[in-house]
Amino acid sequence: MAGIGTEALDGFNTLVFGSLEFLFRYLPLFLLIFCLIPQKARCFWLLAYSLLLYWAGEPWYVFLLVGMAAVNYLFGLSLDRRKRPEEADETAEDAEGVRRWLTGEARPEGEWKELFVREAHAEPDDRNRRLLFVLALFCNLFLLSWFKWNNAFDKSYLLPVGLSFYTFKNLSYLIDVYRGETAAERSPVRFGAYLCMFPQIVSGPIMRYREAAGELSFERGISLYRLESGTKRIVAGLAAKVLIADRLAILWNDLQTVGFESISTPLAWLGAAGYSLQLYFDFWGYSLIAVGIGEIIGLPVIRNFHHPYASRSVSEFYRRWHMTLGSFFRDYVYIPLGGNRKGRGRTACNLLAVWLLTGLWHGNSVNFLLWGFALGVFIVLERLALRPFLEKHCLLSHLYVLLVIPLTWMVFAIPSLREMGIYFLRLFPLAGRPETVNPGDFLKELRSFAPTLLIAAVFCVPAVGRWCERHKNDTAVIAALFALFWLAVYQMANAVNNPFMYANF
Amino acid sequence: MKLLKRCPLAVLLAVSALALTAVAFANRNGIYREYGNGKNTAPALAMVFEGAKDGVFPWSPDGGDMPAMADAAAESGSPDGGSAAAHPGGPDGGFPEGAGLMPEAGGTAANAPEEEAERQTAEALEEAADGPDGGEIPDRASEGAESEASGETDPGAGVPYGTEGTSEAEAQPQTPEDGDEDVTWDFVQVDASYLDDALFIGDSRTQGLFEYGGLEDHATFFCKTSLTIYDLFKNELAFIKTDAGSQTLTQALSERQYGKIYLMLGINEMGTGTPESFFTEYAKAVMQIRQLQPDAILFVQGIMHVAAKKNASDPIFNNFNIDVRNVEIQTLEDKRDIFYLDVNEVVCDENGNLFDGWSFDQVHLKGKYYQVWKDFLLQHGIVREQEGNGN
Numbered sequence: 001m002a003g004i005g006t007e008a009l010d011g012f013n014t015l016v017f018g019s020l021e022f023l024f025r026y027l028p029l030f031l032l033i034f035c036l037i038p039q040k041a042r043c044f045w046l047l048a049y050s051l052l053l054y055w056a057g058e059p060w061y062v063f064l065l066v067g068m069a070a071v072n073y074l075f076g077l078s079l080d081r082r083k084r085p086e087e088a089d090e091t092a093e094d095a096e097g098v099r100r101w102l103t104g105e106a107r108p109e110g111e112w113k114e115l116f117v118r119e120a121h122a123e124p125d126d127r128n129r130r131l132l133f134v135l136a137l138f139c140n141l142f143l144l145s146w147f148k149w150n151n152a153f154d155k156s157y158l159l160p161v162g163l164s165f166y167t168f169k170n171l172s173y174l175i176d177v178y179r180g181e182t183a184a185e186r187s188p189v190r191f192g193a194y195l196c197m198f199p200q201i202v203s204g205p206i207m208r209y210r211e212a213a214g215e216l217s218f219e220r221g222i223s224l225y226r227l228e229s230g231t232k233r234i235v236a237g238l239a240a241k242v243l244i245a246d247r248l249a250i251l252w253n254d255l256q257t258v259g260f261e262s263i264s265t266p267l268a269w270l271g272a273a274g275y276s277l278q279l280y281f282d283f284w285g286y287s288l289i290a291v292g293i294g295e296i297i298g299l300p301v302i303r304n305f306h307h308p309y310a311s312r313s314v315s316e317f318y319r320r321w322h323m324t325l326g327s328f329f330r331d332y333v334y335i336p337l338g339g340n341r342k343g344r345g346r347t348a349c350n351l352l353a354v355w356l357l358t359g360l361w362h363g364n365s366v367n368f369l370l371w372g373f374a375l376g377v378f379i380v381l382e383r384l385a386l387r388p389f390l391e392k393h394c395l396l397s398h399l400y401v402l403l404v405i406p407l408t409w410m411v412f413a414i415p416s417l418r419e420m421g422i423y424f425l426r427l428f429p430l431a432g433r434p435e436t437v438n439p440g441d442f443l444k445e446l447r448s449f450a451p452t453l454l455i456a457a458v459f460c461v462p463a464v465g466r467w468c469e470r471h472k473n474d475t476a477v478i479a480a481l482f483a484l485f486w487l488a489v490y491q492m493a494n495a496v497n498n499p500f501m502y503a504n505f
Numbered sequence: 506m507k508l509l510k511r512c513p514l515a516v517l518l519a520v521s522a523l524a525l526t527a528v529a530f531a532n533r534n535g536i537y538r539e540y541g542n543g544k545n546t547a548p549a550l551a552m553v554f555e556g557a558k559d560g561v562f563p564w565s566p567d568g569g570d571m572p573a574m575a576d577a578a579a580e581s582g583s584p585d586g587g588s589a590a591a592h593p594g595g596p597d598g599g600f601p602e603g604a605g606l607m608p609e610a611g612g613t614a615a616n617a618p619e620e621e622a623e624r625q626t627a628e629a630l631e632e633a634a635d636g637p638d639g640g641e642i643p644d645r646a647s648e649g650a651e652s653e654a655s656g657e658t659d660p661g662a663g664v665p666y667g668t669e670g671t672s673e674a675e676a677q678p679q680t681p682e683d684g685d686e687d688v689t690w691d692f693v694q695v696d697a698s699y700l701d702d703a704l705f706i707g708d709s710r711t712q713g714l715f716e717y718g719g720l721e722d723h724a725t726f727f728c729k730t731s732l733t734i735y736d737l738f739k740n741e742l743a744f745i746k747t748d749a750g751s752q753t754l755t756q757a758l759s760e761r762q763y764g765k766i767y768l769m770l771g772i773n774e775m776g777t778g779t780p781e782s783f784f785t786e787y788a789k790a791v792m793q794i795r796q797l798q799p800d801a802i803l804f805v806q807g808i809m810h811v812a813a814k815k816n817a818s819d820p821i822f823n824n825f826n827i828d829v830r831n832v833e834i835q836t837l838e839d840k841r842d843i844f845y846l847d848v849n850e851v852v853c854d855e856n857g858n859l860f861d862g863w864s865f866d867q868v869h870l871k872g873k874y875y876q877v878w879k880d881f882l883l884q885h886g887i888v889r890e891q892e893g894n895g896n
Contacts, residue, residue, distance in 0.1 A: 013546070020547045020548050020550075020551050021546060021547065021548065024522060024526075024548040024550065025548060028519075224508065224511040224512050225511065225512075227512050227515050228511065228512035228513070228514060228515050231512065231514050231515040231518065232514055235514065235518075253866070256865040256866070257864075257865045257866045257869050257871070258713075258717070258871060258872040259865065259871030259872045259873060259874075261871075261872070261873055262717055262871065262872025262873050263872075434873070435719070436717055436719075436872050436873035436875070436876065437872075438716045438717055438872065440716070441716065444716075478513055478514050478517075481514055482514060482517055482518065482521075485518060486521070489550075489551075489554060490554045490557065490558075492551075493547065493550075493551040493552075493553075493554035493555050493558075494554060494555060494558045
């Protein structure tokens with residue numbers, strides 16, 4: 001995802017799950033010591049180790065991470081209404097009002113006015129609390145925007161690793177604490193571990209604090225069941241990433257090497273399909289590894305992908321794709337804006353706003369805005385008109401998703417509008433075929449990538465996923481995972497010494 | 506046992522990882538001594554997998570079938586050493602750490618004793634001279650290599666582009682055995698039918714010319730991604746696909762005679778050996794082609810440059826190192842049977858980098874720019890029968 005790609009790379013591979021160093025050094029060392037030390041020290045170990053790994057890759061930005069953890073820890077404590085139980089009654093009414101406003105239950109019009117009126121008449125303490133809340137949100141959003149803004153104009157200005165993700169973790173924490181949906185974390189170590197934990201720092205999933213709060217003390221101890229289950233997730237994720245996504249990345253690279261103006265129309269479609277699958281297996285694989293590590297140490301298992309390509313509408317696709325980000329925008333932006341409770345026009349505006357923000361979050365170039373906008377338009381159309389049709393026609397709805405999503409991924413993938421235009425003219429050759437197109441390119445690439453594309457497509461089918469889940473303890477499945485792991489390692493080992501894996505001359 | 510029963514995958518992975526690490530450590534000075542060196546920070550067990558790619562397994566005997574390291578091979582000065590040097594990265598264009606032409610490679614070229622360079626070339630040419638026209642190759646212009654190696658990185662300034670810069674020695678080749686006098690030929694504009702009896706030999710860049718140059722109905726192409734001069738005539742490398750099956754280059758060149766042969770190789774070899782070991786192999790290959798195709802006009806093409814970003818950041822694949830080799834390739838030109846073409850004249854900017862935007866990966870031209878290469882070739886045809894063209 002662009003969330004990964006635009007951020008600084010890690011020179012020592014300390015945070016790169018698909019690196020041999022991480023798999024055979026950093027991860028085993030962490031787990032070994034995690035198991036050996038007393039339960040009370042485990043959270044501290046997770047925090048310390050996470051910061052160490054982050055520091056090895058980002059020697060300066062680690063201070064930003066620590067600073068943001070400290071600031072948000074303090075904000076959380078200050079915002080926590082539960083810390084003063086004796087005052088709970090006094091603020092309950094306000095809290096309910098704010099909650100209704102935030103969740104869109106407040107009256108359709110005048111909620112801003114209502115807020116300000118309440119603000120003006122609020123007790124100093126509550127007013128301070130709200131101001132503090134706004135300040136806390138501002139700090140986090142300002143930092144994210146500042147880095148993204150600078151990066152937009154100067155690509156050499158790299159974003160700190162994981163900034164987009166840990167900012168969203170912070171925001172969800174602050175909002176939940178402010179709403180009273182969770183108590184603030186009293187322990188700086190536990191809060192730091194929640195925010196900085198290395199399995200999630202680079203690319204999520206955006207685990208809510210309230211989902212993890214109960215597990216951050218690691219009181220459940222080490223379980224052999226979770227060790228095995230987490231290991232299986234890690235191996236499956238690694239195979240998805242290394243054997244499928246990295247392989248398909250070569251196809252997309254080939255298209256770019258040839259230049260979009262010289263690819264045939266069938267190859268343009270093959271490229272769109274390949275890129276769509278590459279993105280999915282890359283990010284899904286990454287998420288599986290992240291969740292697998294979390295599962296081994298006792299964190300909740302968070303589902304970030306749920307067979308998105310089996311969806312029957314774009315809305316459904318994004319309920320199944322990067323689910324923690326989707327639910328973040330739903331809970332903290334869409335519903336507070338009024339959700340779908342304020343009429344069709346307002347719903348459409350809310351959806352478009354959410355999707356423009358989603359686009360911006362993914363990257364700061366025009367194509368991401370366009371991507372978000374396009375998705376917003378499709379989702380609005382579905383909401384306003386298409387939904388009954390899609391629900392009625394099973395096959396057509398699947399085809400619709402499998403057509404629209406790869407096309408939107410092309411907008412996502414190609415930063416230059418000019419290049420994007422060229423690509424779409426190759427997908428839809430309205431201007432005829434340029435002279436420099438090699439008509440045989442499709443078959444050549446298909447011969448190379450058909451097996452990988454086929455395997456990838458098979459694993460997009462929910463029934464296949466369910467079968468794997470059901471048979472995950474079968475000897476054959478375990479043997480297959482064992483073989484896949486070492487096959488992936490073989491690929492990785494030889495890619496290390498081959499900087500031109502994507503481009504043999 | 507309980508552990509194995511409860512978490513078989515985790516246990517199996519841990520045990521196998523430890524076993525492979527032990528194997529790697531035990532053999533790190535044996536069969537794996539050439540792996541995992543240099544800046545490679547990968548864990549020890551990676552060596553086992555790197556070795557497996559080259560066909561080196563824990564049970565492989567130490568010694569005989571070990572891929573030789575390029576540096577060692579190059580130092581030996583033997584042409585065969587150069588050939589062995591092509592092994593380590595395998596046919597995928599990979600280069601083992603330390604095996605390449607490292608930043609100091611320019612220095613290596615500059616500091617190499619002239620006698621040594623001459624001796625290597627002489628060896629190669631001696632071997633090659635067995636062919637019918639073997640004696641035609643002029644003395645290698647080692648002074649050209651020397652001046653280039655010590656020059657600046659600006660290829661535009663450093664390389665005598667075009668034909669004007671050819672030395673006196675090249676303009677006056679030795680009298681050939683067939684009594685053709687000392688006639689040389691100049692380039693003329695030709696049309697695509699000129700290439701009807703042409704053969705192109707090269708790596709993925711020539712493959713690109715085949716796919717996007719629009720020459721598929723005219724010329725024959727023997728090319729393969731990551732093909733190197735060291736592999737070119739290898740018996741086990743049957744990279745030429747024909748209706749009858751796969752053929753080696755020797756077989757293919759023995760079966761049919763071509764009127765013109767275009768050769769562009771050299772970018773994949775840059776991480777292997779030295780400019781000298783490369784040139785030795787190159788000269789051998791050219792002579793071998795001449796033996797098999799005595800009537801063909803042979804066009805040795807200078808290696809195409811890389812784009813600016815790669816040139817500035819890559820210690821191996823940069824235009825300086827390319828030009829060191831190109832100067833050597835150019836010395837093979839006799840303007841009678843062997844002609845040197847440098848497509849960099851038309852695909853590079855004033856700094857000698859591939860034009861901005863002409864390459865995505867900094868190495869290959871984008872599809873539509875292969876036309877420029879094709880046009881360049883058509884502007885540089887040699888028509889030996891043409892009256893009055895001889896000098």
